[in-house]
Amino acid sequence: MNNKTMKxxxxxxxxxxxxxTISTTCFSASVIKEEENTINLMVKVYDExxxxxxDAAVVLQPIDGDGYLVNEYxxxxxxxxxxxxxxEIPTKYSGLIGIYQxxxxxxxxxxxxxxxILPPDSQHTHYExxxxxxxxxxxxxxxxxxNETGHMIxxxxxxIMDVDQHGEPCGTGYLIPYVNETLGYYMxxxxxxxYDENYYVNATGxxxxxxxxxxxxxxxxxxTVILSPNSSNKPVVQITKPSKGFYIFGMKIFDYSSVxxxxxxxxxxxxxxxDTNISHVDFYVxxxxxxxxxxxxxxxxxxxxxxxxxxxxxxxxxYDNDGKNATDEITLWKFF
Numbered sequence: 001m002n003n004k005t006m007k008x009x010x011x012x013x014x015x016x017x018x019x020x021t022i023s024t025t026c027f028s029a030s031v032i033k034e035e036e037n038t039i040n041l042m043v044k045v046y047d048e049x050x051x052x053x054x055d056a057a058v059v060l061q062p063i064d065g066d067g068y069l070v071n072e073y074x075x076x077x078x079x080x081x082x083x084x085x086x087x088e089i090p091t092k093y094s095g096l097i098g099i100y101q102x103x104x105x106x107x108x109x110x111x112x113x114x115x116x117i118l119p120p121d122s123q124h125t126h127y128e129x130x131x132x133x134x135x136x137x138x139x140x141x142x143x144x145x146x147n148e149t150g151h152m153i154x155x156x157x158x159x160i161m162d163v164d165q166h167g168e169p170c171g172t173g174y175l176i177p178y179v180n181e182t183l184g185y186y187m188x189x190x191x192x193x194x195y196d197e198n199y200y201v202n203a204t205g206x207x208x209x210x211x212x213x214x215x216x217x218x219x220x221x222x223x224t225v226i227l228s229p230n231s232s233n234k235p236v237v238q239i240t241k242p243s244k245g246f247y248i249f250g251m252k253i254f255d256y257s258s259v260x261x262x263x264x265x266x267x268x269x270x271x272x273x274x275d276t277n278i279s280h281v282d283f284y285v286x287x288x289x290x291x292x293x294x295x296x297x298x299x300x301x302x303x304x305x306x307x308x309x310x311x312x313x314x315x316x317x318x319y320d321n322d323g324k325n326a327t328d329e330i331t332l333w334k335f336f
Contacts, residue, residue, distance in 0.1 A: 039118050043076055043085040044130040045104055053133060054078050056106040057183050058085040060116075063099045075180055102129070105179060105186055109133040136188050141176060143223045144184040145203050153227060154178050156205035158185040160217075167214050169200040184222065201225060235278060237318035237326045241268040260333045261302075269298045269328065271318035284315040305334045 041060065045053040058076040076085040098119040104112040112131050145156045158176045161169040176185040199217045204210035208227035217223050242259050245252045249263035271278045283291045283300040291300040298316070305312065315329040 038088045038090055038125070039098075040126045041076065041087055041089060041118065042083060042126075042128045043102070043104070044128070045085065045106075046130070046132045047109070048132065048135055050132070052081070052084070053106060053109075056085075056104050056109075056133070057179055057186075059103045059105075059180060060087070060089065061101045061103065063101060063115075073180075103179070104131055104133065105183060106133060109188075110136045111188060140186070140188050141174075141199075141217060141223075142183050142186045142221070143176060143201065143203070143217075143225060145205065145225050145227060147208070148226065148228060152181055152184065153205045153208070156185070156203050156208075156227070158225075159202045161200045163198050163200050163214055167198065203227060234324045234326045235271055235273040235318045235320040237269055237271040237281065237316055237328050239267065239269050239314065239316055239328050239330050241266065242330075242332075258333060259330060260335075262335045264301055264303045265332075265334070266299055266301045267314055267316070269316045269318070271298055271316075271326075273320040273324075276321040279319045279321050281319070282317045284313075284317070286313050286315075302332070302334065305336065310335055 043058050045056050045058065047053055055078070059073050060076060061073040074087060074089050076087040078084065079086040098117055100116045100118060102112075102114045102116050110133065112133055114129070114131070116127075116129070118127050141160060143158055143160075145153045145158060147153055156178070158178075160174050160176060164170045174187065176187050178184065179186045197216050197218055198214050200212065201215050201217075201223070202210065202212035203225045205227060207230055209230050211225060211227055213225075215223050215225070242252070242261070242265055244256055244259055246254055246256045247259075247261040247263075247265055250261075250265050267283060269281060269283075271281050280292050280294045281298040282289055283293070285302070290302075293299065298318075302312075302314070310333055312332045312334055313329055314332050315327060317325055317327050319325045
């Protein structure tokens with residue numbers, strides 16, 4: 001057996017040993033499957049006289065395994081008198097468990113909330129639901145929170161209170177949820193003794209200065225609040241790849257509780273700043289600088305590890321144009 005054959009044989013034996021060890025300990029690993037199925041949902045909405053309502057906002061939001069709303073939603077458009085509000089919903093919106101919150105909103109009517117179980121399996125692909133909305137004497141509040149360029153901020157915190165004759169906040173306050181691009185932050189609230197339809201609104205969002213002021217709010221009209229950037233914010237950085245799993249030469253084989261890699265692997269990060277631009281992103285192994293990346297996408301390929309070392313700390317540091325920085329890091333187990 002020559003030296004080249006011996007090297008190939010030895011490397012193969014090491015790989016087989018590592019994979020055998022991982023397969024016996026990785027009891028929680030699961031092979032990745034791409035789910036491309038969809039479920040069809042048709043929702044019929046009627047008023048108190050059983051007339052069909054065609055201009056409501058029908059929003060479906062998935063709930064994860066811990067009972068929390070997922071930060072994604074699917075809006076069902078109105079498709080006519082045959083399909084009503086209809087959508088072909090990718091199973092990725094269900095978190096693979098098929099539990100949703102359905103929200104139906106229309107000016108002048110009480111909001112409708114319902115919990116739905118829509119299993120995304122091959123035997124159940126089409127669902128129908130029917131709802132009747134109740135008129136309300138409460139006031140409908142629709143608030144658009146925009147940044148300085150006029151784009152909607154959908155992760156803001158919006159709070160509204162009634163005001164007294166002096167313009168000071170008083171009475172009960174309401175936290176208003178974000179619904180969609182059309183309604184913005186929307187809900188119905190009891191009509192209070194507000195003077196001249198004035199209400200105190202406080203809106204704030206990550207990376208923006210909080211704004212609290214008295215606004216004249218009228219039904220069926222949109223109130224706009226514009227927030228200014230907060231210049232004291234640091235940039236935001238996150239290592240997006242690799243995620244937890246087992247990789248061979250950069251290809252993910254299965255999920256795992258940590259990051260394991262054989263051979264080279266690409267490190268990818270996202271970075272942004274609410275106030276200014278990102279200047280550059282540095283990639284480190286431990287405390288050793290490996291690469292400075294000045295342009296998106298921010299990536300670096302970890303080619304070869306150190307002799308007799310398999311555990312590494314991968315650190316990414318993002319700098320903005322004001323010199324502020326932020327850090328993210330992961331632990332990587334790398335063989336070869």
